[in-house]
Amino acid sequence: MYGNDFEQPGAATLLDEVEAAEQALRAAAERRVAAARAGGTGDTGGAEAELQEYFDAVVAADQKIEPRDWMPEAYRKTLVRQIAQHAHSEIIGMQPEGNWISRAPSLKRKAILLAKVQDEAGHGLYLYAAAETLGIDREELVGLLLTGRQKYSSIFNYPTLTWADVGAIGWLVDGAAIVNQVPLCRCSYGPYARAMIRICKEESFHQRQGYEILYTLAHGTPEQKAMAQDAVDRWWYPSLAMFGPPDTASTHSEQSMAWKIKRFSNDDLRQRFVDMCVPQAEVLGLSIPDPDLRWNDERGAYDYTQPDYDELFRVIRGDGPCNRQRMAHRRRADADGAWVREAAAAYAAKRSARPAEAAARPAEAAA
Numbered sequence: 001m002y003g004n005d006f007e008q009p010g011a012a013t014l015l016d017e018v019e020a021a022e023q024a025l026r027a028a029a030e031r032r033v034a035a036a037r038a039g040g041t042g043d044t045g046g047a048e049a050e051l052q053e054y055f056d057a058v059v060a061a062d063q064k065i066e067p068r069d070w071m072p073e074a075y076r077k078t079l080v081r082q083i084a085q086h087a088h089s090e091i092i093g094m095q096p097e098g099n100w101i102s103r104a105p106s107l108k109r110k111a112i113l114l115a116k117v118q119d120e121a122g123h124g125l126y127l128y129a130a131a132e133t134l135g136i137d138r139e140e141l142v143g144l145l146l147t148g149r150q151k152y153s154s155i156f157n158y159p160t161l162t163w164a165d166v167g168a169i170g171w172l173v174d175g176a177a178i179v180n181q182v183p184l185c186r187c188s189y190g191p192y193a194r195a196m197i198r199i200c201k202e203e204s205f206h207q208r209q210g211y212e213i214l215y216t217l218a219h220g221t222p223e224q225k226a227m228a229q230d231a232v233d234r235w236w237y238p239s240l241a242m243f244g245p246p247d248t249a250s251t252h253s254e255q256s257m258a259w260k261i262k263r264f265s266n267d268d269l270r271q272r273f274v275d276m277c278v279p280q281a282e283v284l285g286l287s288i289p290d291p292d293l294r295w296n297d298e299r300g301a302y303d304y305t306q307p308d309y310d311e312l313f314r315v316i317r318g319d320g321p322c323n324r325q326r327m328a329h330r331r332r333a334d335a336d337g338a339w340v341r342e343a344a345a346a347y348a349a350k351r352s353a354r355p356a357e358a359a360a361r362p363a364e365a366a367a
């Protein structure tokens with residue numbers, strides 16, 4: 001863990017896992033070369049059964065599928081769906097915290113929050129770029145978001161009512177995101193796995209800045225502590241719901257886990273998150289709003305109250321507290337930025353025409 005100011009149980013382990021995933025990625029690339037030399041490449045030009053066999057072998061050996069490799073169409077579609085939803089979440093996720101940039105309590109807090117929100121934009125861009133390697137372009141994906149045909153995470157449809165919400169988002173929302181995303185560093189699709197390594201390293205700073213805001217408030221005046229507790233009370237269950245429906249209602253988990261896109265089920269990750277948060281809440285001096293939260297010796301994990309999954313499905317369908325506001329804002333920003341995209345495209349077209357013009361000139365002169 002890069003220098004920590006105070007104890008934050010469990011957080012270092014996650015970064016160690018990112019490090020290990022990065023090393024595994026390099027090792028997989030080396031094994032891949034060995035496999036290609038031995039005669040097996042993804043591009044056999046062979047029959048579909050042969051290609052499928054090679055794909056299955058690569059996944060089973062924990063190597064990476066790369067953009068030029070053959071892949072089953074359903075694998076490609078699943079990745080496009082998940083990576084795009086993830087990218088959209090990063091972009092829409094800038095809104096709840098962006099709301100506090102102008103009201104952050106000090107210049108230092110403002111600068112940190114500004115950098116964090118910019119990081120989220122960067123994450124969106126890495127992820128759109130990873131999705132583009134699957135043969136779909138960013139403009140199309142953004143169109144699918146703006147017309148409501150692709151989703152973004154439920155969590156960003158909740159309001160940020162006080163400054164403490166910025167802390168709670170960092171601790172709980174970014175914390176849940178990291179628990180969910182560290183295993184994605186080992187995803188079977190190379191470009192997604194590589195993007196996730198960088199994202200997780202940055203997310204760990206985000207999580208710690210939120211934790212530090214809450215720590216400061218929780219050790220401040222009674223009013224500040226009450227504000228921190230109120231934010232944790234409101235963000236706890238939506239953060240648990242972020243992990244998705246329970247395993248029994250998760251439509252994609254089984255297949256995604258077989259393909260090693262997802263490495264753990266929604267419920268397993270949710271449990272890991274709860275187990276990580278309990279000791280962290282103790283250090284903060286804040287309580288988790290669940291009267292039934294208790295250690296279960298037999299399971300070696302905390303028993304806890306499940307989030308309201310009817311509420312999760314309602315929010316996913318577009319009926320959360322802020323869905324309409326978030327989408328309206330995104331559409332407005334897209335329309336406001338149209339001239340920038342047009343200008344950038346015209347400039348790029350002009351630049352790419354230049355070498356052709358230059359190459360044509362000597363020929364013209366000779367004629």
Ligand code: 3HC
Pocket residue numbers: 081082085086087089090093120151152153154155173174177180181241242243244245249250251252253256262266316
């Ligand atoms: N919000 C919105 N939709 C959700 C959801 C949530 N929290 N959880 C599940 N869903 C949707 C799924 O997309 C799926 O819908 P679809 O079939 O129409 O696409 C349906 O509910 C059923 O869920 P499944 O469990 O079958 O879906 P998945 O196997 O895709 O699992 C997931 C859901 C765990 C969110 C998985 O897609 C995943 O790990 N995605 C990558 C991470 C991600 O997108 N995180 C979003 C937050 S990003 C973020 O937090 C930014 C940070 O800066 C804070």
